[in-house]
Amino acid sequence: xxxxxxxxxxxxxxxxxxxxxxxxxxxxxxxxxxxxxxxxxxxxxxxxxxxxxxxxxxxxxxxxxxxxxxxxxxxxxxxxxxxxxxxxxxxxxxxxxxxxxxxxxxxxxxxxxxxxxxxxxxxxxxxxxxxxxxxxxxxxxxxxxxxxxxxxxxxxxxxxxxxxxxxxxxxxxxxxxxxxxxxxxxxxxxxxxxxxxxxxxxxxxxxxxxxxxxxxxxxxxxxxxxxxxxxxxxxxxxxxxxxxxxxxxxxxxxxxxxxxxxxxxxxxxxxxxxxxxxxxxxxxxxxxxxxxxxxxxxxxxxxxxxxxxxxxxxxxxxxxxxxxxxxxxxxxxxxxxxxxxxxxxxxxxxxxxxxxxxxxxxxxxxxxxxxxxxxxxxxxxxxxxxxxxxxxxxxxxxxxxxxxxxxxxxxxxxxxxxxxxxxxxxxxxxxxxxxxxxxxxxxxxxxxxxxxxxxxxxxxxxxxxxxxxxxxxxxxxxxxxxxxxxxxxxxxxxxxxxxxxxxxxxxxxxxxxxxxxxxxxxxxxxxxxxxxxxxxxxxxxxxxxxxxxxxxxxxxxxxxxxxxxxxxxxxxxxxxxxxxxxxxxxxxxxxxxxxxxxxxxxxxxxxxxxxxxxxxxxxxxxxxxxxxxxxxxxxxxxxxxxxxxxxxxxxxxxxxxxxxxxxxxxxxxxxxxxxxxxxxxxxxxxxxxxxxxxxxxxxxxxxxxxxxxxxxxxxxxxxxxxxxxxxxxxxxxxxxxxxxxxxxxxxxxxxxxxxxxxxxxxxxxxxxxxxxxxxxxxxxxxxxxxxxxxxxxxxxxxxxx
Numbered sequence: 032x033x034x035x036x037x038x039x040x041x042x043x044x045x046x047x048x049x050x051x052x053x054x055x056x057x058x059x060x061x062x063x064x065x066x067x068x069x070x071x072x073x074x075x076x077x078x079x080x081x082x083x084x085x086x087x088x089x090x091x092x093x094x095x096x097x098x099x100x101x102x103x104x105x106x107x108x109x110x111x112x113x114x115x116x117x118x119x120x121x122x123x124x125x126x127x128x129x130x131x132x133x134x135x136x137x138x139x140x141x142x143x144x145x146x147x148x149x150x151x152x153x154x155x156x157x158x159x160x161x162x163x164x165x166x167x168x169x170x171x172x173x174x175x176x177x178x179x180x181x182x183x184x185x186x187x188x189x190x191x192x193x194x195x196x197x198x199x200x201x202x203x204x205x206x207x208x209x210x211x212x213x214x215x216x217x218x219x220x221x222x223x224x225x226x227x228x229x230x231x232x233x234x235x236x237x238x239x240x241x242x243x244x245x246x247x248x249x250x251x252x253x254x255x256x257x258x259x260x261x262x263x264x265x266x267x268x269x270x271x272x273x274x275x276x277x278x279x280x281x282x283x284x285x286x287x288x289x290x291x292x293x294x295x296x297x298x299x300x301x302x303x304x305x306x307x308x309x310x311x312x313x314x315x316x317x318x319x320x321x322x323x324x325x326x327x328x329x330x331x332x333x334x335x336x337x338x339x340x341x342x343x344x345x346x347x348x349x350x351x352x353x354x355x356x357x358x359x360x361x362x363x364x365x366x367x368x369x370x371x372x373x374x375x376x377x378x379x380x381x382x383x384x385x386x387x388x389x390x391x392x393x394x395x396x397x398x399x400x401x402x403x404x405x406x407x408x409x410x411x412x413x414x415x416x417x418x419x420x421x422x423x424x425x426x427x428x429x430x431x432x433x434x435x436x437x438x439x440x441x442x443x444x445x446x447x448x449x450x451x452x453x454x455x456x457x458x459x460x461x462x463x464x465x466x467x468x469x470x471x472x473x474x475x476x477x478x479x480x481x482x483x484x485x486x487x488x489x490x491x492x493x494x495x496x497x498x499x500x501x502x503x504x505x506x507x508x509x510x511x512x513x514x515x516x517x518x519x520x521x522x523x524x525x526x527x528x529x530x531x532x533x534x535x536x537x538x539x540x541x542x543x544x545x546x547x548x549x550x551x552x553x554x555x556x557x558x559x560x561x562x563x564x565x566x567x568x569x570x571x572x573x574x575x576x577x578x579x580x581x582x583x584x585x586x587x588x589x590x591x592x593x594x595x596x597x598x599x600x601x602x603x604x605x606x607x608x609x610x611x612x613x614x615x616x617x618x619x620x621x622x623x624x625x626x627x628x629x630x631x632x633x634x635x636x637x638x639x640x641x642x643x644x645x646x647x648x649x650x651x652x653x654x655x656x657x658x659x660x661x662x663x664x665x666x667x668x669x670x671x672x673x674x675x676x677x678x679x680x681x682x683x684x685x686x687x688x689x690x691x692x693x694x695x696x697x698x699x700x701x702x703x704x705x706x707x708x709x710x711x712x713x714x715x716x717x718x719x720x721x722x723x724x725x726x727x728x729x730x731x732x733x734x735x736x737x738x739x740x741x742x743x744x745x746x747x748x749x750x751x752x753x754x755x756x757x758x759x760x761x762x763x764x765x766x767x768x769x770x771x772x773x774x775x776x777x778x779x780x781x782x783x784x785x786x787x788x789x790x791x792x793x794x795x796x797x798x799x800x801x802x803x804x805x806x807x808x809x810x811x812x813x814x815x816x817x818x819x820x821x822x823x824x825x826x827x828x829x830x831x832x
Contacts (some may be wrong), residue, residue, distance in 0.1 A: 034162075034217055036060055036225070040132035042122075044093040047099035047194055048138035049165055053107035055194045057640070058225055058696075058714065061825065063128055066093040068121040093119045107197050108642060109698035120150075127156055134162040136190060141295075143170050150175060154183045162214065163684075164190040168242060169299045172235045173207040177639050184209040188218060191239060193429045194288070198641070200716070202228035203239050219497065221307035227640060228713025230430035230497070236415045237303040238296055240422060241429030243415055244436070246296045247309070248404055252281050253316045255399045256354070261391060263336050263351045264362050269396055273370060274386065275379045275433030282336035286329035287473050290322055290472050291672065306414070309407055309457035318354055325357075334359070367393035379433055379538070380442035387443060387451060401439065402452045408436040409460035412487060417476055433569055437474040445473060462487045480508045480525075482810040502721040504532050504567055513554065519547025527560040527731075528724050538568045540625040540792060541577030545603045549631070555612045561727030561735075564607075564629065565720050567616030573616075575624025576600065576657070581819045585811040593811050597656050597804045600625070604658040605800075608632040611737040613730035617723040618642050619716055623693065627705060628657040632732060636710035637723040638697040644705050645693035648807075651823055652771065653818030654779045655688060656807035661799035662782045663688065668745035671791075678751060680704070685783055689776050742795045746785025771815040778806040 037060065041052045044066040052064045053331045072081065081088050097119055100107055108114060113244040120128065129135050137146060146165065157163060159182045165175055172189040179187070186724070189205030202222040206215050215232070222230035233239040238246065257264050267280025277284060286294055294315060301313035315323075322328070322335060335352070338359045349361035364598045369389030387398045408422050416422050423435025439446045446467060449459055466485055474485050476492065482503065483492040504563030504606045507522050516520040518535040532552040533544050547566070557563040566572060584592040607614050608628060609720055616633035618626065622644040630636055630644065638644075646655040646663070654660055667681040687703050694700035697712045707711070713722050758776065781787070782802040785794050810816050 036133045036162075036221065038063065038075045038132045038529075040065065040129040040135045040137065041138060042066075042129075043138035043140075044096040044119075044151070045138065046100070047192065049097050049505075050107045050194065050196045051136065051138060051166065051192055052097075052117050053100060053113070054192075054226065056113045057109045057197065058227075060116070061118040063120060063125070063132060064093060065120045065122055065125055065129075066096065066098060068092070068123045071625075073671045082170070082675040089121045089124060090119055093121060105195065105198065106695060109197075109607055109696035110702060113698075122152075126152060126802060130156055130158050132157075132161060134164070136164050136166060138166040140722055141167060141170060143174055145177050146170070147178070150183070151178060154179050157183070160186065162186050162188075163189045164218075166190060166192055169238055171237075172205045173209075176207055181209075186210045186214055188214060189233075189235070189239075190218060191233075192787050194242065198481070199429060199431065200227070201241055202226065202230045202459060203233045203241065203425065203429075204230055205233045205235050207235065209309075209767055220798040223497070223715055224718070225714065227716070229717070231421050231425045231428070233421070234417075237300050240425040242296050243300065244404075244408060244411065244422060244426050245430045246293060247312060247407055248311050248400070249281060249285065249293060250297055250316070251403055251407075252400050254312065254316060255396060257316055257767070258319065259396060259399075260355075261392065261396065262363065262365070265355065265365055265367075265393075266396075268370070269367075269393055270364075273373055273382065274401075277431040277768045286335040287335055288329070288351060289331050289539075290328045290335055292317065294319060294323055299359055308410060321357060327352075335769075353776050358457070367391050369393040369397070380439075383439055383443050398451065398455050402448070402457055404436055405440050405448055406459050407456045407551050409463050410818045412460065414464070417488065418484065418486055436601050441473050441475055444703065465490075477506045480507055480511065498717070501723055502724060503716045503717075504530065504565075504720065514547075514550055516543045516546060518543025519551075521547065521551050524563065524720070524724050526724070526728060527558075528563060528620065528727050529555055529559050529561075530563040530565055530720060530724075532566040533568070533573060535577070537571045537621075538566060538575035538626070539574055539577040540600075541580065544573075544577075545599060548603050549606060551612045552606055552612070553612075556610060559612065560731040561613045561615065562610075563615050563617060563720065564633070564725055564726055565619075567720075570621065571623075571626070572619045572620035572642070573623070573626025573629070574621050575626055578651065578820050579696045579824060582817065582824060583813065584822075586817055588812065590812065592809060593628055594804065594808055595681065597807055600657045601800050601804065604628055604632045605740070605796075608634075608658075609738055609740060613727050615723045615727045618644065618697075619719060623647050624655070624659075624691070625657050628655060628659040628662070631662040631705065632658060634735075635726050636706055637719060637726055638700065638706060638710065638712050639716050639719050640697050640698060640712050641716070642697040643693050643695065644697070644700040644703075645672065646688045647691040647693060649689055649775055649779070650679060650691040652775060652805060652813060654775065654782060654806050658800060658803075659795060659802040660688065660779065660782045660806075663704070664746060664785065664799055665741065665796065666707075667746045667783075671745055671747075678747065678754065681747065681751060681783070682754070685780065688783075689779055695795070698781065740796050743793050744796060744799060745787075745791065746788065746799070747791050747801060748785055748788030750791055751784040752780055755784065771813065774813070775810060778810060780808045 039055045039060050040063040041048050042065050052062045055062050070092050076088055163186055176184045176187045190211050191203040193199035193201045204218050219230045222228040247676050263282045265283050270276055271278045271280040297313045301310055304310040327334045338350045340348055340350055351362050353360050366390050373382050373385050419437045423437050426432050427435050471485050476483050481494050481495055486493045504522050511523040513518055513523050520532045522530045523529050531547055551562055613634045615635050616630045617637045618630045619639035619642055622630055622642055624647050627644050627646050646659045648655050663684040667684050670680045694703055700706050713719055759773050759776045762768045786802055
């Protein structure tokens, strides 16, 4: 069956239902979002003389839930206009409309009988062949389809999204014995490619994979905390970025998710598990019991492990829960020698050996949690998953871990991990020792450009399934490296396409990266057909230019050196645009400043949907000078010639730069004109490099011809400059901006308008590059600018203009 998804019906508009609806709207699907009709009127409805049959009353629950989702942060939609793709309704009036849906998903209360009652109605209405699924997080999937028609059962499956669905990458697919294999394969592929998810095929076991392992980790952590007497702040530091997990750590994450959610999963697991040797870990620790008694459920009740309040000066203050007294207090400072030693280690895999060897309380904490995590996960195969890959994929995608459990174990060595576990009274599953005895010393390995894993059934290595069409630079290295320096590596992707990867801190663009760009283009022009610029950075594609050297030169008033630096940066960006081979740039996460500018000069962008892009140089008292201001002037000049006589788009471009605005998605970046209509947006981050390679090949196959620098750039001159100057003057007189802010804004206006030319006219790209370089140079010596750069280099944040 050639199946396509054009319309989805979401049954249940709570937090998950509304957010799942938004994510389907994000990918261009029409959505019908339904919920129950109220059984009683509110006082306000009664005062208005409304009845239970009034449309406003019948849709009250769904309307209120959806509006709350639209207001929630972070946003569930890529751009607010996508909300138009979602139609709201209620089960009484609109359930019959599900007959036209291609996929019906149930997201109602976690009660089996209520779900089965709804499915009975759905079975009578749905069109045969329509997909039907449940987003349940804990109820056995096979129980929900009992008694339903054969066609219903063949097309029924569990599809468990993680909250928030837009941002967390995991989608667990849980079939029943009756689910058609074609349905399973469709859902795995659609979830991966269209929804941008890591789709993991799960067994119908309690809490499936991610919550089974993730909630176990949380419960074990809390019990160790009680035994060691650690504080909330200490644990959140120990379980955050230092071990490659979200900065929220354990307790802050619990507050965000909701303690009742964690408790619900833990209680269900303890009740449902029969053959889990560690099921007693799911018995609630005293701290959770006390919090539940107090109804301190986290963010939803205003307090949990943390509490936001106002101090005597009226400023917001975050208080921490004292786990001994159960009173809130200001955060306490602390230090651990183990953490201090780990700070010098940038590479996450190399950090774990130091953390586990710590002689202080932190080291003891890590040994009792990380090693126990190894033990527990090894015993879950084949109970919850047939292979270790699914466990790693689920915990990383569902809980935001950078490294999976078995990847972490590999990092310290499988044998060493076993030895440490035994020293601490833990015993892994027998298959791990058996693996080592057969001469297999790691769970994963790279071979021939493929990622392999140890399969406990065949007792040999196998290629990971489902990633055949993805390219991972880490898998290709070191065999496919053709050049590298300290900050950049060039990797052969095959088919005569190479990829330039940044790996400086936050992938900032300094001398090493710029040398890498020039070298990559040189190599591609001589020996290859195209170039991809992309990387696998966790936090940033590129957080911008490396300001350290600029600060040194500007502080010493060596402005010839500053001028030379800017010229080199500009020439490198122009080389990206005007090389003889196609250059495709693949931004993701943060693409700021120089990271945005190199993207603007690509022949084509293949951007991840979660790309936060902006020209943010104003934040440190400068203007974009790597061709960013020039590029926006050029794009807006083209718009002017196409009919933008009001200069609205030029004003928008100016304001985006002047306020250091960063897009909240690649779709918003397109609205900001950082992406062009022909640039692509990819939802699955893991497919980014592969899709960029396809685009580079397509451009080469189409007969790519080297472009020539433009000499027909339309600029406004004094006409546009006067408009901006008037606005800047008004802002300054109203005390909305400082004298220094006004200075920066005027410099930016001068550059983006093409200077004070007497009339609108055509200029060259080089003319605009010279203007932005002159403006940048003059601002770099300003005292306020140097102060802002110094603050940023010392760990502070530049003020937002």
